Amino acid sequence: MTIASIIPTLAPDLQSFIEGLPKAELHLHIEGTLEPELLFALAQRNQVKLAYATIEELRAAYDFSDLQSFLDLYYAGAAVLQTEQDFYEMTAAYIFHCQSDNVRHAEIFFDPQTHTERGIGIDVVFAGIARALREARDTQGFSSAMIMSFLRHLSEEEAFATLEAALPLREQYQDLWIGIGLDSAERGNPPEKFAKVFDRCRQLGFRLVAHAGEEGPPAYVRDALDVLHVERIDHGVRSEEDPALMARLAKQRTPLTVCPLSNLKLCVVNNMADHNLARLLHAGLTVTINSDDPAYFGGYMNANYLAVATALRLSRVDIIALTRNSFEASFLPEADKQRFLGELDAYCMAQ
Ligand code: HPA
Numbered sequence: 474m475t476i477a478s479i480i481p482t483l484a485p486d487l488q489s490f491i492e493g494l495p496k497a498e499l500h501l502h503i504e505g506t507l508e509p510e511l512l513f514a515l516a517q518r519n520q521v522k523l524a525y526a527t528i529e530e531l532r533a534a535y536d537f538s539d540l541q542s543f544l545d546l547y548y549a550g551a552a553v554l555q556t557e558q559d560f561y562e563m564t565a566a567y568i569f570h571c572q573s574d575n576v577r578h579a580e581i582f583f584d585p586q587t588h589t590e591r592g593i594g595i596d597v598v599f600a601g602i603a604r605a606l607r608e609a610r611d612t613q614g615f616s617s618a619m620i621m622s623f624l625r626h627l628s629e630e631e632a633f634a635t636l637e638a639a640l641p642l643r644e645q646y647q648d649l650w651i652g653i654g655l656d657s658a659e660r661g662n663p664p665e666k667f668a669k670v671f672d673r674c675r676q677l678g679f680r681l682v683a684h685a686g687e688e689g690p691p692a693y694v695r696d697a698l699d700v701l702h703v704e705r706i707d708h709g710v711r712s713e714e715d716p717a718l719m720a721r722l723a724k725q726r727t728p729l730t731v732c733p734l735s736n737l738k739l740c741v742v743n744n745m746a747d748h749n750l751a752r753l754l755h756a757g758l759t760v761t762i763n764s765d766d767p768a769y770f771g772g773y774m775n776a777n778y779l780a781v782a783t784a785l786r787l788s789r790v791d792i793i794a795l796t797r798n799s800f801e802a803s804f805l806p807e808a809d810k811q812r813f814l815g816e817l818d819a820y821c822m823a824q
């Protein structure tokens with residue numbers, strides 16, 4: 474499946490309208506931006522043996538049946554990342570896509586445990602990602618933040634150990650490292666498993682988010698709010714199965730960071746036309762559009778916007794609401810939020 478095959482009839486004016494909209498991305502795993510070309514180049518540079526002979530063979534393997542089938546390939550791919558320069562190049566490549574898609578601000582997940590368990594220093598991970606983000610900030614005004622995420626298939630003790638290893642770096646990265654997230658295999662790993670470590674992170678003043686309601690039930694969304702005290706829910710699409718939860722999310726204005734192409738590739742939905750994004754939005758939820766792991770799911774931000782705009786016949790009003798939500802749901806300081814929202818308004822007025 475290609476993006477072109479699912480957006481065959483988009484009006485050219487809607488496409489250019491989406492392309493020009495200033496946006497924020499709030500759900501992006503930096504390891505999920507590792508394109509097969511860079512993955513092969515890093516494997517060669519670091520002498521890592523891959524299970525696939527060619528880039529085409531690897532790309533052809535990106536045919537997932539569920540979250541776990543993706544995670545197996547995603548963790549295997551991340552094994553080519555070994556040096557600070559590798560993390561820098563991967564992040565710089567993602568920023569390049571942001572510029573083409575007019576993503577003005579990105580809050581980026583990274584999974585230290587994927588790397589530390591292979592013997593890579595946590596300082597190497599922070600340093601490479603941060604160097605690319607700071608360079609883009611200083612040379613192009615690109616705004617960003619880092620959200621360190623715990624892998625939920627591992628234990629809470631391992632999450633605590635990761636936090637302890639990262640804390641000495643906090644001051645050095647205080648301009649970027651603002652939050653804590655929770656990702657990886659959702660089913661069977663409920664939010665409660667990480668109650669104590671999230672409590673500690675909250676005491677430390679981090680902004681908190683968690684994946685919930687992607688494959689897991691609506692109860693996981695509720696528990697992420699009540700037990701982990703997160704401010705945003707990553708995915709959250711299964712919240713629709715629980716009307717009381719939907720009413721609460723709308724009332725509290727809890728943002729959902731929805732990832733349409735991810736949901737399609739991981740069979741959370743069978744067709745983009747069946748995606749509930751428009752229903753969630755029209756029910757009053759603060760829905761945002763994001764790319765999750767774009768190298769694996771077939772598209773960056775604009776491709777995600779275009780895919781849902783076409784399949785769900787979104788109006789310009791809907792699309793503007795989604796981009797407005799992306800800035801409002803961000804962890805940007807209020808003044809920066811208002812500056813970006815002003816730019817968004819100016820763009821829309823000029824159309
Ligand atoms: O979509 C996702 N869900 C859970 N864990 C992940 N890690 C990378 N992407 C994802």
Ligand SMILES: [Zn+2]
Pocket residue numbers: 500501502656684707765
């Ligand atoms: Zn995700």
